[in-house]
Amino acid sequence: MDEFIPLSVPNLKGNELKYLTDAVEAEWVSTGGAYIDRYELEFADYLNVESAVACQSGTAGLHLALILSGVEADHEVIVPTLTFIAAVNPVKYLHAYPVFMDCDDSLCMDMEKLKEFCQTECDFIDNKLINNSSGRHIKAVVVVHVFGNMADMSAVMDIAEKYNLKVIEDATEALGTFYTKGRYKDRYAGTIANIGVYSFNGNKIITTGGGGMMVSTDSDIMKRAKYLSSQAKDDAVNFIHNEVGYNYRMTNLQAALGVAQLEQLERFISTKKENYSIYKSSINDDEMGGFRIFDFRDDIRSNYWFYSLYIVNPDKYPRDKIIESLAKANIQTRPLWGLIHEQRPYLHDQTYKIEKAFEFYNRIINIPCSSNLSSDDVYRVIDKIKVIHNKGVEF
Ligand SMILES: *Cc1c(COP(=O)(O)O)cnc(C)c1O
Secondary structure, three states: OOOOEOOOOOOOOOOHHHHHHHHHHOOOOOOOOHHHHHHHHHHHHHHOOOOEEEEOOHHHHHHHHHHHOOOOOOOEEEEEOOOOHHHOHHHHHOOOEEEEEOEOOOOOEOHHHHHHHHHHOEEEEOOEEEEOOOOOEEEEEEEEOHHHOOOOHHHHHHHHHHHOOEEEEEOOOOOOOEEOOOOOOOOEOOOOOOEEEEEOOOOOOOOOOOOEEEEEOOHHHHHHHHHHHEOOOOEOOOOEOOOOOOEOOOOHHHHHHHHHHHHHHHHHHHHHHHHHHHHHHHOOOOOOOOEEEOOOOOOEEOOOOOEEEEEOOOOOOOHHHHHHHHHHOOEOOEEOOOOHHHOHHHOOOEEOOOOHHHHHHHHEEEEOOOOOOOHHHHHHHHHHHHHHHHHOOOO
8 A cells, every 4th residue: 555645734844843852952932031032023923014913722712813803792703614713702602693605716814705795785883894794793714825825815904994893814824925915025925914813733734732822913912912821811910800811822842842833934835836746747737627626816925835636517526426446545625614604602693695616615635735745645636636537536
């Protein structure tokens, strides 16, 4: 049997063990320590922002981001349906309501539909966007930069400005992606809106086992992020807390891994880009009509986190059969996430003209993309996909 090729796994061959050992030897293992400060500084430096606040997970960061955006019970938050559920669950933590938006061809939120929804389904009264069907105040939008692509930030920032909405960037999949032209040239995913959130879960482009980071264009928000994530402690000696806080800080052990991973981020992106190019040049309409590799926007430098194989004719090549055939060859792939508006906790929430998300759901498979994938591995995946393409899935 050929060796197993996983979809996306950690790559820990730099200074991880060294820094981790250092943190353990110093006996600084909890939510304080030099590596946390260092990771925050170096992370902010990489993104060209003033500061960053480390937290326990991307989900925790998104929860705080909503709180810091003023989202409260009975508010509404516009979210994508095509995403990982952690981008949406924090809306429910706050007893607010999601409104689900469709995606466009970038797999990110369809900004035309977002604009149309605000224009035709809502009223703008007293500087508040009110959803006509529910009567509730829409407070914020969560945009997700899916698979390392970039949502159309120019469009969403204009809409948000017009309707007084806060924008939260879920950049958990897009660390390292930035605009190469246009209004936000050289700005990284996560650094454009009010608040951006990153994740260092095991399958992300860099990992700390679990962990996250928050950035903001507003330094007061960053101060509050740190405060709320550290139990809202106003007096460390007498334990005075003037607000309800959270235990959401990252540990020094996680941060030690993070510092080592960040040193390698650009190299990981280069490798991912090279492997993406091999896939892209081998799986196209000339070589394998009906299969192709999805593009990233052409005005960005992507981090190439996840690669998407697009199946033009899912009747001829059913998604799950392809996944099964590849699994038999010891190659791990996966379908898109189940759409969030179809998940049980969200069945009663509002949706707006969801069409494309269904189409992509049946036609996209994520194929191996780890930063330690060799070009031989990539060719093995391509050869297998070629066999499936030529013989059909029932070979
Ligand atoms: C990974 C991910 C998250 C959550 O990050 P965690 O660190 O695992 O909590 C949120 N949103 C999206 C789109 C993700 O891919």
